[in-house]
Amino acid sequence: MKHHLKHELTPEELAVLKKLHRRRQEMWHQHWNRRVRHGHARFKYSLVARLIATFVLLAVLGSLIVYGAVDGHYDALWAVPLLLLVLGAAFAAVGRMIWPLRMLARAAQAYGRGDFGFRMPVLGNDEIGDLTRRFNDMATDIQAMLDGKRALLLAISHELRSPLTRARLHAELIEEGASRDALLKDLGEMRVLIEALLESERLGAGHSALQLQAVDLAALVRAQEGVDVQIEPGLPLLQLDPLRLQLLLRNLVENAKRHNDASRGPVIVSLRREGQVLLLSVRDHGPGVPAEALEHLGEPFFRPDAARTRNDGGVGLGLNLCKMIAAAHGGRLEIRNVTPGLEVTLNLPIT
Template sequence: MKPHPYDHRWRERCDRMKAKRARRMNRDWEYRWRVRHRWHQRWHHQHRRFNHSLGARLIAVFIVLACASSAILWWSEDSAAGLLWAVPALLLVTGLAFGAIRHMVQPLHALALGAEAFRRGEFSHRVPVIHGDEIGDLARRFNQMAADIQAMLDGKRALLLALSHELRSPLTRARLHAEMVDEGSSRDALLDELAQMRDLISALLESERLGVGHRALSLADCDLAALAREQAQPSVALHIEAGLPRLKLDSLRVQLCLRNLVQNALRHNDAAQGEVQLTLARAGDGVRLTVRDFGPGVPPESLTQLGQPFYRPDEARTRHGGGVGLGLCLCRLVAEAHGSRLELRNVEPGFEVSLTLR
């Protein structure tokens, strides 16, 4: 039947066919775009993985070096003077490969410096993140580890300071009450125990104060010879060189160091073999302080741990014979705060501690 001029059904049918064709074209374009976008994403993903992987980039450098070297050698065979330009070209390619590899592994030196700083206890040091690869991730983890350790040490320091301050008041009251007890062995033993607790708290407070290094010191002209003579007693022999220079030191902290070194030497000295030797001698523009005893020494494996808080060798674990392990720690902190280092070594016979003050 012939369509009526005003019948729009045929136009609607044509519009539907056009819309269907347009949707098909849109789907085809969207499919092609998705495929292209997927390959584009894969390319960027693999590119990021390649840039992040140090091993992949090293392999790529070696492959380029091998291909370039092979090409230079192949081209050099076609001419009699090939070796005249092949050798410099090979050296140039090798130099470029060496420079690329050196640039990639350069952050390892920064990591080594950071590890050395952390070994010295400098947890404020931060390793620079040079590349965004595996070494960069390792540097970020190094820095995070240093921050966590520093936060843990700060928390420990704050806790020890708070506990030490809080314990001083009841300890003082306990000592006052103990002094009111009738004289006798029990009273003397109680006062002795309270004195040991007081010394322990004082040592803890002093170690935490010295933990900040040079900032804890009150420097002034100091006569080391006069401080050494204060340690004179029947079992201590003094050897003081004449004309020692006066140094800028914290006299109270140096006196504490001398007292701890001498007491530690007296505690372990064998008086039958000799007296404790306290020596002051000029060392360049400074003074070298040495304390030696004639005791049994310490096991060689314990030398590296001496000076750590609360560490005592197996032979000195009793309270009477070995203390609590803070004496040498305080001496080490005093030496480091003055820019020096506590040197510990076994001698035949005995044990020797020395440091140089400037």
């Protein structure tokens, strides 16, 4: 049948068929060569391939060293240092291959604390190099998203201040009474919320947002009214932003006063030194907070309603703002239940 069909084709059609056949062969050879080259590249740059090659080379060299010692080509005592040398070289080679993983761990820690400006060098074209590039791209995208969010929130907060001021002026003209007082209270909470949002977004820039100068923290503590002050003598001056530290101290003291039970004891503000750290503690004698809520204190808008209801005042940003102020100064805020009450401690490095 094929022979009969072949004789029925014209010379031009036969030429076209031969040309198509040659074209298919050329395409197949090109495809095969691309797969071979791609496989060679994958073998060359693949971390797994290099590790396998290293272990195979280690096994071959180790076998040759042992064989040479057993066959009497050299003294058996030479086999031990030779094996150690080969093992050391293999260990160094493997360590160099997986060293970028340590950089990835450092990057994960940096991103976990909010440092998205951290970038890792791309040291190869293997799987870890590809993962490093993806980490860097992810950090860039997250930073851009956060910057956009911060800019939007700052713009909205600024725009809200003017109508809020006008609303408060109009509220002042309302006839005195419970409705007017409630309205002014709500407008005051809105003003505090907007100011807290603006301040938190400014502090998102970290240390660069601070106006540092030598500050006597003991003097700021002594200025607090209605509290029991305990200050260790001879404390050094620190490079701080006085306005931000006053804001932090005021938030902590007002929060403690709001929840303190005076029958159990006063609010205590203490300042002391432990090694190279200055500890500023504010303690109340109130109900404290549930143990499961402690780890969430300081999160934006979090309120442990079981112990502190919304009627107590506040918008849930005070402790979050205090944490950001502490972090911008290189310190940290620790919160713990005491018996009775709650204690918030600011740790500030003296250096």
